[in-house]
Amino acid sequence: MTSTDSTDSIDSTSGATGADAGSGAEDVASLTRRVEAWIADDPDAFSRNELTAVLQTIRSEDETVREAALEDLRDRFSGSLQFGTAGLRGAMQAGPNRMNRAVILRAAAGLAAYLVDSLGEQDAQPDHKHGLLHRHEPAAPARPKIVVGYDARHNSHTYALDSAAVFTAAGLDVVLLPSALPTPVLAFAVRHLDADAGVMVTASHNPPADNGYKVYLGGRAVTGSGQGAQIVPPFDALIAAKIAAAPPAVQVPRAEEGWSIAGPEVLTAYLDAVGALADDTAPRDLSIVVTPLHGVGGAVVDHVLRAAGYQDVFLVPEQADPDPAFPTVAFPNPEEPGAIDLSLAYAQTLGADLVIANDPDADRCAVAVKDHRAEQDFATNSGGDTGPREGWRMLHGDEVGALLGELVASRETSGLLASSIVSSRLLGRIAAAHGLDHASTLTGFKWISRVDGLVFGYEEALGYCVDPGTVRDKDGISAALLMVQLADRLKAQGRTLVDALDDLARAHGLHLTDQLSARFTDLAQIPLTMQRLRTSPPASLAGSAVIETVDLSDGVDGLPPTDGLRLVAEDGSRVIVRPSGTEPKVKCYLEVIVPVASDASVDEVTEARHTAAGRLQAIRADMSSALGISPA
Template identity: 35%
Template sequence: MDIKQDILDKVNIWLTPAFDTATQDAVKEIMTSSPKELEECFYKNLEFGTGGMRGIMGPGTNRINKYTLGKATQGLSDYLKTSFPGEELKVAIAYDCRHNSDTLAKVVADVFSANGIKVYLFSELRPTPELSFAVRHLNCHAGIVLTASHNPPEYNGYKVYWQDGGQLVPPQDKELIDVIEAIDYNQINFQPNENLIEYISNDIDTAFIRSSLQAATFNTAQEAKDELKVVFTPLHGTSVTLIPDLLEDAGYSNIHIVSDQAKPDGNFPTVKSPNPEEPEALSMAIALADEIGADIVVGTDPDSDRLGVAVRNGNGIMTLLNGNQTMVLMTHFLLEQWKQKGLFKGNEFIASTIVSTPMIMELASAYNVGFKVGLTGFKWIAKMIKDFPNEKFIGGGEESFGYMVGDEVRDKDAVTSTLLLCEMAAQAKSKGSSLYQEMLKLYEQYGFYKEYLISLTKKGIDGAAEIQQMMLDLRNNPLKEINGESVVMVEDYKASTALNMFTNEVEELTLPKSDVLIYYLADGTKICARPSGTEPKIKFYFSVNEPLDSINNFKEVEASLDAKIKNIIEEMNLI
């Protein structure tokens, strides 16, 4: 195939002395062996999405490597100096279990130190939420974590945190990107000042564990803790460095770790995907739970910001909860605890995202607390905490298996959330109930909300174009009726408009622009379409609901909701 001139221009830059010999040789090899791969490596620059900058490792502008991360770090160094003139700048850096994460973290540390910036670098792999905590604990101006979350083994990534411990949000992310794009590769200073690099470990662990204990323990009786039998798997990731110690300090001794998944390993050898959203990822943990009669299974992704949960249903069978269910359960528990302790002052709020279950709003209304909604990604929840300093954040989450307890960590936090779930499960069991039974009670009280997600993978240049066309078709030809129900409202977050399909009146949406469409139907159904910001996927989110007058009718109502979702998916030609 012919290689486009603009790609060749980029390639030729990577064959100059600004790049080391190994990199130049790798580029030449790809030029010879696979022009198509060369195009994939160079057709664009890696972009900041909902979870930072993430991509396949290898040479090229569209890959994670020493130079793309070096350029980002040089740009961030320059941006920090402009943002905090005259201050002694400090950053914290953590990394996960992925291939090259440790060496790439040192590259990032070198560039910061070369620019006169003090670096606190974790001496070994650590969970992402601990990095968010460390930024504030050490009074840093920014933080970096090297991770690609639950992506396949060939991926890595670069998340940027600001001094509040949250990820970058507009306008800072755009300002930073502009600075990075203006930098030439030969301007990157890779020569470290080792005197400015300080390695950190146990002291931060101790402080983080203390913070988690304070946020997620609620006077659970020791007998209840002893009776709870937990299976835990880190899925070869970083959470094994903290969660066992945290649970032990909290008084939970009946913890059983999946031994074959306990060792950090960037190959993730026992799972197809180290993603707790995927049922297969927790299959070994569930097998162990059945073997030993455990009450609950918790599994975390490689950087320990997401968690998957399985509990026993009414028939004693281990059942996976989805992210919306765990979010609702945890939020309700926190609200009830705050109520019982008389902690409500009238300025509290909970939070979620536009693609998550509407059931969370029912909880806010029932407990008379504020509810804030943001775009996908916990950086928006962190921004709420920063933007409303006189309000108190209780907890919040999103459908993609993330949750945040309190405001000491400003990102989704599977470490503290695991402890919270153990507290919830232990207290429920001590009362003759279970998390599954508690969930059914919530459906009976607030309505049965059932959610479902379809995620379509579309890789490479052609895939990106296909995703773009799908969104364009949904915008230009909005559906007026779905499954026999009228579409009453279409929200287009890219255009910042909400169109009333009956009156044709248009209202302005106040959230930042994002490539998301949401359809609302007359019966309360909600359908969202959204390209992923971190993966080559387009996602469709479905939420349907019906009243549940009695727990005894759960199966019947669930079957009705499942059928409704199935009909909608078929009508939209998504399967």
């Protein structure tokens, strides 16, 4: 969770005496006044009661309880939840530095004000009864149109309804999706309905206590290749300024009615568009285990696969239905250790060919396969879950990106492949081999999806855009269909996705990637960690001298500045370090390249993989030492 610094933040110290004690008392009094003012302006009774209870706790006679409550309030009121290119994301609690109805109401008011101001305001008069704006003919230009979607997390539907009410009161033409649906459906709807903007209420793969607010611009608000994509600068700052100027939440006008609920035709149109990607020549002989990880993608993915002719689809029952508590996983992110263990166990028991795992809003797609090399690697492992012991492993996002990139590139005669700067360099080689261009972008699909001429884009964090003309964002559902069909065709040839990866290694060299990350509870440690690395970067990576150290905050390769550092070693190994944009983490993206002969045998490719894996382990150790973090 990120926040702006507040000029009136509290920094009292318990146990102070004399003048310090007086200052501390004033700080507590000031904090109390700000909390009470927030309560008075908060339209949500639950949030008001929550803060009132915490205020009562700071009067506790138990010093430990009292100080814990004070620290809680200081954090909640240390600033405002910051609106950026990722929209809003944070823990659902009361206060300005949290996700709650008051914050959502002001965010919606700010976004509405931006759209009205930037697209032109019609002749309008307010309806004081319903908070509506009545239009007078001629109505030109048309009212800004916005689509609102939501997932199944706690409060998502409430936040979506609040947004629709605020947008309607501001005079926007508002379409609310009819139920909790995947993020790609909202991204599709923005373009399909020619909307000027879209809002998706979701925290994607964050922990259960979080929620978020993604903003897309399209229609007349953004034209060209970025139409229908998530916002980038300067739009985030322009919208943030309008949010800052919005009145207190209790004063934000809200309509009681006036928005429309989308019918089933929007979802049907999305399903038809994804279904059109299906290859009619595929054998349809594949057994698939699917998990939505308690999110909203299960029914949609199941429908897409069955409509494409795949009937042997097993939806993991414990995780099939939306559940905002995400009870079977520690973190609802397929990348997190253990998240797909249940799916792997079912796959082994059922003798499945493939595992597909989506994150809770289904914009990401993970793929797991049975790999004889993994079976060998885990042969001496007496612990762990059934899947890995039997040779199942999840493909890295770069591996799936390479497979999809090769698939799309083989079908295209023109266009461009794009990937983020932290993703593998393999996609660039694939593009060149097919006579296509390649672009590296800053991290995030808001950058990848707006590249001119895009025919395929991906980022290593399991995000893939296989049909940019339809969905200008990552889409875990369409990616799942293409991966299923690729595995299906390979199976008919007596081959697997692992064999296809070996083919790419023979053609372009073995590119092996991994990630090292550290999660922080003290957010101040993130910039300190980055500064420590800038000051004292490692001199070598796995014994190979570092020959290039680039501070990405200076802006490189024609890209805007971003907080990060790139290290390249003499043997071609590369490390990029950056803070996560959505989680309290510092991430290190590692890549090694090992030459492989074009006619290399399976054993020779296997040996190259072992060599690459050894280098990655050594680089992990080097970076852990440089950053002062645990390599776990």
